[in-house]
Amino acid sequence: MRASLRQHILRVCDEKIARKGDDVGVSFYAFFKNKNDNPALLMEAATWWIETHQLDHFVNAAKIKEMVMRGD
Structure with missing residues (x-):
């Protein structure tokens, strides 16, 4: 996944949390x-x-954030 998408996902997860x-x-x-x-x-x-x-349709935002930060 491109770096810009990873950063966007992290931002959105942080906002939602x-x-x-x-x-x-x-x-x-x-x-x-x-x-x-x-x-x-x-x-x-x-x-x-x-x-x-x-992944299921809805997943805990903190889990997604953790996965993205690990580079999964």
Whole structure:
């Protein structure tokens, strides 16, 4: 996954955790606007989420943040 996407995911997870607490869940759609203006980036995130890690639709934001920080 490209570095810019990793940084964006970390930012979004931090924002969600700050607003809603440590138990907040996210899906890979949380990292994108409501319109599909960058399908290649969306597919990159979806591939990481679904194919590489076989994650459920909603996953704890802190877990996602930890995975991204480890470089998974």
